[in-house]
Amino acid sequence: MNQKKVSVIIPAYNAANYIERCLDSIIGQTYKNLEIIVIDDGSKDNTREKVEKYSAENSAVRYAYQENTGAAGARNNGISLVSGDYITFCDSDDTLIPSFIETLVGECEKGADMAVAGYMNITEEGRVLAKRSISEKPLGIYANVATCGKLYRTEFVKKADLRFLKGATLFEDSYFTLKAYNSAEKIGVSSMIGYQIYENPASVTRTTGKSMAVVDSVIETFGKIKADITPKDKEIFDYFLIKSAIYTILFSCKGAEKKDLYSGFDKLFAWVDNNTEGKNRYINPIVNNGEIFSVRFVVWGFRLLKALGLAKLAVLIYSKI
Numbered sequence: 001m002n003q004k005k006v007s008v009i010i011p012a013y014n015a016a017n018y019i020e021r022c023l024d025s026i027i028g029q030t031y032k033n034l035e036i037i038v039i040d041d042g043s044k045d046n047t048r049e050k051v052e053k054y055s056a057e058n059s060a061v062r063y064a065y066q067e068n069t070g071a072a073g074a075r076n077n078g079i080s081l082v083s084g085d086y087i088t089f090c091d092s093d094d095t096l097i098p099s100f101i102e103t104l105v106g107e108c109e110k111g112a113d114m115a116v117a118g119y120m121n122i123t124e125e126g127r128v129l130a131k132r133s134i135s136e137k138p139l140g141i142y143a144n145v146a147t148c149g150k151l152y153r154t155e156f157v158k159k160a161d162l163r164f165l166k167g168a169t170l171f172e173d174s175y176f177t178l179k180a181y182n183s184a185e186k187i188g189v190s191s192m193i194g195y196q197i198y199e200n201p202a203s204v205t206r207t208t209g210k211s212m213a214v215v216d217s218v219i220e221t222f223g224k225i226k227a228d229i230t231p232k233d234k235e236i237f238d239y240f241l242i243k244s245a246i247y248t249i250l251f252s253c254k255g256a257e258k259k260d261l262y263s264g265f266d267k268l269f270a271w272v273d274n275n276t277e278g279k280n281r282y283i284n285p286i287v288n289n290g291e292i293f294s295v296r297f298v299v300w301g302f303r304l305l306k307a308l309g310l311a312k313l314a315v316l317i318y319s320k321i
Helices: 020-025 047-057 071-081 100-108 154-159 172-183 212-228 234-252 258-275 293-309 311-320
Strands: 006-012 034-041 059-068 087-089 114-122 128-132 150-153 189-200
Touching: 006 020, 006 100, 020 047, 020 059, 020 258, 034 047, 034 071, 047 059, 059 071, 059 293, 071 172, 087 100, 087 154, 100 114, 100 150, 100 189, 150 154, 150 172, 154 172, 154 234, 172 212, 172 234, 212 234, 212 258, 234 258, 234 293, 258 311, 293 311
Parallel strands: 006 034, 006 087, 034 059, 114 189
Antiparallel strands: 087 150, 114 128, 114 150
16 A cells, blocks of 8 residues: 655755754655655755755755745745645754654544644753653643644645744744644644754744743734634633743743833733633643643742732743843
8 A cells, every 4th residue: 555645844944054964854754755845945054055965866855945934934835835645844953753754644544634742852962851742631732832743634734724824923833733723623642752852042943032022923923813713622722822921921031121021011911811711720730631730830820920919020030030
């Protein structure tokens, strides 16, 4: 029986230092019927030369160039070019373990529209910093709303009109993932920790958002998420928005002036309070609903401090640490 084809979309911007590592991990998959599409998002280095060397030696590798629009636009462009039965995404500075695609295809072949796996954070030297597996409990898949670690039926992507949100500063990939989670009839969950995220201090993920100026863009993105996606479980959906707002503030507050911090805090949580329900059964540090304890505790503790009127002061102190 012929293997179904899997299209791997790789957005690349000035990726010459690590694109070979990424491509080697995909070419080395145990699953062999692959189409590897590298979307060069206006690179200024020799990304093109390195990718075209691979494509000259391996017909599965395709190179496409676009003017710089960001990762969301590159991924959307990649979706329009696929010919495979399945789609997965890999950032150009990350890698996949050898059995990643084979395992997730196996999950989808059980009748799922998409499949989700865990991920690990590692240093450039290969030292594992953290591992995150995905639970089948209610919040399990919501532990991974980024692009990484997923496989989709191409037919499902097209039917649900899944696209990444261009122009967003943060959560443009969460928009795609949340729409997929709430559109899919069945989601396969694998215990595999198969996606490897390299901790590159200069990457977009590590540098974008470290300023309170990001708040306006996040509110705009949250608004589009809420307007465009019909949740299967509103409390889970609200939990995602609440948790994401909390971590946005904690990530963005470092070094912020008190005035800017308080202004951004008030603006962001005014939106959250107006667009989510006050009570939420998933905000509970005791009950394991699929989130790790540290995250459950942070969300619960922040909400408690906010109810007591102490959250802004706590964030201000945290910003100075």
